[in-house]
Amino acid sequence: MGQPGPLAWAGPSSRRKLNVLQNPDISQVDLKICSRCIYDERVPAIHFDDQGVCNYCRQVESLINQYGTGRPKGEAEFARILDDIRRDGRGKQYDCIVGVSGGTDSSYLVHLAKQWGLRPLAVHYDNTWNSAIATMNIHKVLDGLGVDLYTHVVANKEADDIFRSFFLSGVAEIEASTDLGYAYLLRKVAAKYSIKYILEGHSFVEEGITPLGRNYFDGRYIQAIHQQFGSMPMKTYPLMTFSRFLKSALFNQVKFIRPLWYLNYSKEDAKKFLSETFGWRYYGGHHLENRMTAFYHSVYLPQKFGGDMRNNTLSARARNGNMSREQAWAEYNSPPLVEDELVSYFKKRLGLSDKVYEQIMQAPAKNWTQYPTYKKRFERLRPLFYMLAKANLVPMSFYLKYCFPAKAPT
Template sequence: MIIKEELNTNLKVCSRCIYDERVASIEFDENGVCNYCHQVDKLVKEYGTGQEKGKKEFFEIINKIKKAGKNKKYDCIIGVSGGTDSSYMLYLAKKWGLRPLAVHYDNTWNTAIATENIRKVLTALDVDLYTHVIDNKESDDIFKSFFYADVAEIEASTDLALAEVMYRAAWKYKVKYVLEGHSFITEGITPVGRNYFDGKYIKSIHKKFGRLPMKSYPLMTFSKFLFWSMFAQIKKIRPFWYIDYNKEDARAFLEKEYDWKYYGGHHLENRMTAFFHGIYAPQKFNTDFRNNTLSALVRNGKKDRLEAWAEYSQEPNVEKDLLEYFKKRLGLTNEEYIRVMSRNPKNWFEYPTYKKRFEFLRPLFKILAKANLVPMSFYLKYCFPIKKDDKK
């Protein structure tokens, strides 16, 4: 029952969401439902997402956070970007009676809207901010390295750096819990495909293609990752995996209460991220990550499936002059940009990574994930072998 005709495509598309056969490691059951839809169903059952089971388990965690943070200035860390999820997480944390410290990794590509959103929400909620700002030339050198390497993960350094900075802040203030705003209900769990990153990958790409020393960048090595999770035992909690969460309602609340501004789309609060999603991934790699959010909306009954496919089939909205900004920041001529964009894409597995170590230590990471010492999404994405044919 694979639906093709109604979506006006020759691709094999999931009968429940809009993931198609181009998605890495995708499989379809006899009813045409993809394995990623089944993954979401299993996680809902396991975490009791939006149900009494999930709510009860989560508020038991809240009590543990309060107990662990007794007599400390802060009892939890929350990474902030100026986006919907992290902004609303700050509000909820205060509502739950927690004392969060907001943490921000500034890769120097923030939009003015995102910066203002952070300021407005933190001021209104009286939350302190811990910020790590990388040297802008060093940041650009890392981004440029990934561009020259012809791999998709041009902004991977940002995601890993934020995780490392949150761990550092937690260690500095003796905080045992990090709250993250990810929701597999509203975002899904992005297949590894062209979405891989770890410390060895970032270091190896930069060593080969970079020109400046990596000094201010907070690199998370394998040993640091094990230190934070096993020795420091800093727990990673994702409240939206347990409780009911509606992103549209959250956005409306933020706009009303804090004069928070929407930045135009998922992950577009940062200009490098916007370049990646709107230009780089679609044009060089024929990969459009909007299918993650759109598929989630379809699964949740928030968007009609045909409507979602029609939106996915349209070109992404791109900020005016974003491409020129990217080329100017990285010192690229038009000819150089076209030359690199025209080259054949490469994949993350063509460069050194920790992937084999993660796979070898899968039993350990399963235990750590069950204990919330590493994200469950890390275990599901990084600790299982992937066929090269599926690394799309």
């Protein structure tokens, strides 16, 4: 696969419309929309070919060709990877790590790992905002499979202080600490147990690769915002600095493998299997297994930034033919599901008065380019990260999203 071009941001015509709810009838909307999925002209860096197909659909096509997803090529390559995992894991208690959240993909991946004859260690990053359903799902699946669980719990006051600092900063990435902490925890546990393979349950076919919009995170970004707006030191939070990132990739040689990039996978079939086999329960929507994540997707991003990330999964379903474009667009333009008392819970946990909460929600939005990050460093080292991604030492999605120039969000 050739290296993708640099990321850019949507132009003035997109800025004037924002990601607010549109007419649910896709034929009645004054927006340019992909002819294959439901990404529209407001999506960062989007462009359309002469068939009206967006570059993100073409990116998925390219990745399918590269990885042989769901084809003999992909199955053969993944079989080779499985042989490597088994060989490198000889004599060890565990031969791979699977990160678990209680969600569909990670839960199903643990089942697959056992089916493949692997000896996985499940790892969970607990930011103390888990829903009860997610916690029960984790234990039902792991107990049913006889898989050990390693959990790292961030001290709740410390976790809340980091979340609160991001909320006060006015940027969109209120969940950044969870995403990065989880990624570094996987690397730390792998080093602790001398495990060389981490399996992740992401499927670009089912979810796409989220365009780099208001969803940036790295260790310097988290540290800078927390230093400015936080009130207590980081002691239990696993901060992944640049040096820790490179050490893991270059010296520990921990490989990140995404089996679902190689294999045929249906999220709906996985949900049905998990429910029937383990009594696993669905939690109501993509990423809603955690209450902070639910607040971000259902309240914070739509209300403060006019953004809605449901189009990633819905576009994937339309692209795959699992849902019509008309159905996907209508669901995308219906109000997001919001748990009762979610906003009240958020304010209470973070010690925010109604007045402060409204002030922050109504204040002008800020973006990640206004704070220190490693972004320029990632761009300068793009050739290195391309090689690391090809070797599975960093996720390919990291390379595609973080190692090319991007203009500031509008």
